[in-house]
């Protein structure tokens with residue numbers, strides 16, 4: 118018996134990184150998982166007995182198809198993890214309006230469309246579960262505190278933090294809980310790619326950059342994907358039945374300073 122037996126979960130950006138680790142953690146707790154991504158996630162889905170659908174979170178028609186797919190394949194939807202996102206480091210003077218908008222389109226509008234199109238399906242089955250339905254939105258420590266050269270990312274993750282609270286208040290009476298998760302620097306392909314860019318710009322070696330990433334956390338290491346996946350699995354489960362509109366910080370103490 119798993120904490121999520123009988124639940125159906127949709128994880129966006131689930132082909133790799135935190136999304137793939139989350140899909141695995143939810144499946145291990147008994148959920149049927151639909152992985153969606155613009156990247157191929159068929160292998161990841163097959164490994165956990167789930168399904169994969171190509172889905173761009175910026176496309177409204179893709180969202181409608183994704184929710185329909187969850188209903189057709191698994192009978193409904195109980196958990197949505199709005200995980201898909203992009204990240205880059207760019208000084209304010211280098212950021213273009215086009216790129217700024219592109220990041221908001223994926224990180225913010227993608228979450229908005231997810232809430233809009235998945236909520237009715239989640240609310241429909243919410244009475245079945247003690248903890249109701251659950252939405253978990255990936256924000257970041259960058260949704261809590263500012264950082265230089267992150268103008269677009271700070272904007273996007275700050276928006277996700279408060280969109281979470283708005284949806285949580287609107288859907289509390291319908292038994293759908295909505296929470297945000299705020300990871301520190303987690304060792305995923307996204308961070309490996311960011312490290313490469315920093316390496317190119319500064320000439321520092323990869324090991325030096327990884328050490329600096331690790332040192333940002335009082336716990337003394339970078340986060341692992343499972344650290345975040347475990348937090349998401351908790352928020353998805355009935356163990357979090359009284360948790361909504363909250364911010365779960367998974368940052369090794371980074372923002373406690």
Ligand SMILES: NC(=O)c1ccc[n+]([C@@H]2O[C@H](COP(=O)([O-])OP(=O)(O)OC[C@H]3O[C@@H](n4cnc5c(N)ncnc54)[C@H](O)[C@@H]3O)[C@@H](O)[C@H]2O)c1
Nearest residue numbers: 130134135155156173174201202257300302303305306307
């Ligand atoms: N890794 C970190 O340190 C960290 C820290 C805080 C927050 N986050 C957030 O966690 C989430 C996952 O990050 P990650 O590190 O696993 O990143 P990642 O780049 O390793 O994986 C992200 C996935 O999202 C997918 N994706 C990108 N654009 C998409 C789109 N338009 N539609 C559908 N899928 C799309 C990518 O194909 C990829 O598979 C992101 O929202 C990120 O901002 C990550």
